[in-house]
Amino acid sequence: xxxxxxxxxxxxxxxxxxxxxxxxxxxxxxxxxxxxxxxxxxxxxxxxxxxxxxxxxxxxxxxxxxxxxxxxxxxxxxxxxxxxxxxxxxxxxxxxxxxxxxxxxxxxxxxxxxxxxxxxxxxxxxxxxxxxxxxxxxxxxxxxxxxxxxxxxxxxxxxxxxxxxxxxxxxxxxxxxxxxxxxxxxxxxxxxxxxxxxxxxxxxxxxxxxxxxxxxxxxxxxxxxxxxxxxxxxxxxxxxxxxxxxxxxxxxxxxxxxxxxxxxxxxxxxxxxxxxxxxxxxxxxxxxxxxxxxxxxxxxxxxxxxxxxxxxxxxxxxxxxxxxxxxxxxxxxxxxxxxxxxxxxxxxxxxxxxxxxxxxxxxxxxxxxxxxxxxxxxxxxxxxxxxxxxxxxxxxxxxxxxxxxxxxxxxxxxxxxxxxxxxxxxxxxxxxxxxxxxxxxxxxxxxxx
Amino acid sequence: xxxxxxxxxxxxxxxxxxxxxxxxxxxxxxxxxxxxxxxxxxxxxxxx
Numbered sequence: 258x259x260x261x262x263x264x265x266x267x268x269x270x271x272x273x274x275x276x277x278x279x280x281x282x283x284x285x286x287x288x289x290x291x292x293x294x295x296x297x298x299x300x301x302x303x304x305x306x307x308x309x310x311x312x313x314x315x316x317x318x319x320x321x322x323x324x325x326x327x328x329x330x331x332x333x334x335x336x337x338x339x340x341x342x343x344x345x346x347x348x349x350x351x352x353x354x355x356x357x358x359x360x361x362x363x364x365x366x367x368x369x370x371x372x373x374x375x376x377x378x379x380x381x382x383x384x385x386x387x388x389x390x391x392x393x394x395x396x397x398x399x400x401x402x403x404x405x406x407x408x409x410x411x412x413x414x415x416x417x418x419x420x421x422x423x424x425x426x427x428x429x430x431x432x433x434x435x436x437x438x439x440x441x442x443x444x445x446x447x448x449x450x451x452x453x454x455x456x457x458x459x460x461x462x463x464x465x466x467x468x469x470x471x472x473x474x475x476x477x478x479x480x481x482x483x484x485x486x487x488x489x490x491x492x493x494x495x496x497x498x499x500x501x502x503x504x505x506x507x508x509x510x511x512x513x514x515x516x517x518x519x520x521x522x523x524x525x526x527x528x529x530x531x532x533x534x535x536x537x538x539x540x541x542x543x544x545x546x547x548x549x550x551x552x553x554x555x556x557x558x559x560x561x562x563x564x565x566x567x568x569x570x571x572x573x574x575x576x577x578x579x580x581x582x583x584x585x586x587x588x589x590x591x592x593x594x595x596x597x598x599x600x601x602x603x604x605x606x607x608x609x610x611x612x613x614x615x616x617x618x619x620x621x622x623x624x625x626x627x628x629x630x631x632x633x634x635x636x637x638x639x640x641x642x643x644x645x646x647x648x649x650x651x652x653x654x655x656x657x658x659x660x661x662x663x664x665x666x667x668x669x670x671x672x673x674x675x676x677x678x679x680x681x682x683x684x685x686x687x688x689x690x691x692x693x694x695x696x697x698x699x700x701x702x703x704x705x706x
Numbered sequence: 707x708x709x710x711x712x713x714x715x716x717x718x719x720x721x722x723x724x725x726x727x728x729x730x731x732x733x734x735x736x737x738x739x740x741x742x743x744x745x746x747x748x749x750x751x752x753x754x
Binding site for chain 1: 712726728
C-alpha cells in the first residue's frame with residue numbers, strides 16, 4: 258500500500274486555503290451586497306421624501322389660494338361665503354396633514370435605524386483604533402455637510418438682503434408698487450382662468466372637447482387681456498429695477514417667491530408689505546434653521562476632534578509608556594544582569610569567604626580541641642604530682658602551637674592555680690602524716706613510762 | 707410596519723464595517739434633517 262502522506266497533506270492544505278479564499282470572497286461579497294442594499298434602502302427613503310416634498314409643494318398653491326379667498330371673504334362678513342372658504346381651506350389642510358403624517362412615519366423609521374447604527378458604532382468604538390477610524394470618517398462627512406449648509410445659508414442671506422432692497426425700492430416708489438401689484442394680480446387671474454379652463458374641457462377619444470365653447474372663447478379673451486396687463490406692468494418694473502441695479506432675473510425670482518408663498522388682499526388691493534414681510538420671515542426662519550444645523554455640526558466636529566485628539570494623546574502616552582517600559586525593562590535587565598553577576602560574584606565571594614570561614618572554623622575547631630585537650634591535660638597533674646612537669650611542658654608546647662589564637666594568660670593562671678592546689682594537698686598530707694607519727698610516738702612513751 | 711418604510715434589520719447592520727456604518731449614519735442624519743424641515747413646513751401651513 259502506497260501511503261503518500263506528504264501529497265495528501267499538501268492537497269488538503271491547498272483545498273483548505275482555496276475554501277478559505279472562497280469563504281472570504283463570499284463574505285466580502287455578502288458584506289458589500291449588504292452595504293449596497295442598505296444604501297439602496299436609504300436612497301429609496303430619500304426618493305419617498307422627495308415625493309412627499311413634491312406633494313407638499315403642490316398643496317401650497319391651493320393652500321395659499323384658499324387662504325387668500327378665506328382672508329378676502331372674511332372682510333365681507335358673509336357667513337356663508339366665509340364657511341365655504343373655511344371648509345375648502347380645511348380640506349387642503351387635511352391633505353397637508355396626511356403628508357405630514359407620512360413624513361413623521363418616515364422620520365420615525367429613520368430615527369429607529371439611526372439608533373441601531375449608533376448602538377453598533379458604540380460597540381465598534383470599544384476598539385480604540387476603530388473608534389479613531391469612525392471618528393475620522395464622521396468628521397470628513399460632517400465637514401462636507403457643514404460646508405454645503407454654509408454655502409446654502411449664504412445664498413439665503415444674499416436672497417434676503419436683495420429682497421430687502423427690492424422692498425425698499427417698491428415702498429419708496431408707489432407707482433412701481435402698483436406695477437408689482439398688477440403683475441401679481443395678473444398671475445392670480447391667470448391661475449383662476451386656467452382652473453375655469455380645465456373645468457370646461459374634457460377628453461373624447463384623445464381629442465380635447467369643451468363643455469361650453471362660449472366659456473372657452475371668453476376665457477381665451479380674458480387670458481389675452483391679462484397677459485397684456487402682466488406684460489405692460491412687468492416691463493415697467495424691469496425698466497425701473499434695471500436702473501437701480503436689480504436684474505430681470507432677480508425681479509422674476511421675487512415675483513415667483515411672493516406668488517408661491519401667497520399674498521393677501523386688503524382694502525381692495527394686494528398688501529405688499531404683508532407679502533414681503535412674510536417672505537423675509539420665511540427666509541429668516543430658514544437661515545435660523547441653517548445656523549442651528551451648522552452649529553450642531555460644529556459641536557459634533559469639535560467633539561469628534563477632541564475624541565481624535567484624546568485618542569492620539571493616548572496613543573502618544575502609550576508610545577511614551579512603551580518607550581519608558583522598554584527603557585525600564587532594559588534598566589531592569591541591566592540591573593538583573595548586574596545583580597546576577599554580583600550574585601555570581603557574591604557566590605564566588607561567599608565561597609571564598611566560606612573557605613575563610615571554613616578556615617576560621619577549622620582554626621576554632623583546632624582551638625576547641627586544643628582547649629579540651631588542654632583542660633584534660635590540666636586535670637591530669639591533679640591525679641599525680643609527677644605529671645606536673647610533663648603537663649607544664651605539654652601546655653607550654655601547646656601554648657606555642659596556639660599562641661596566635663588563644664589568651665595565654667588564662668593558661669598561665671590555670672597552671673599556677675592547679676600547682677598551688679596540688680602543693681596545698683601535698684602539704685596537708687605531710688602534716689597529717691607528721692601528726693599521726695607524733696601521736697604514735699606519744700603512745701609509745703606513755704607505755705614505757 | 708409599512709412596507710414602503712425604511713426596513714433595516716440588526717443582522718444587516720452586523721456585517722457592516724465601521725466606515726460603512728458611519729456613512730449610513732450621516733446619510734440618515736441628512737435625510738432626517740430634510741424631513742424635519744418638511745414636517746415644519748407642513749405644520750406652518752396647518753397652524754397658520
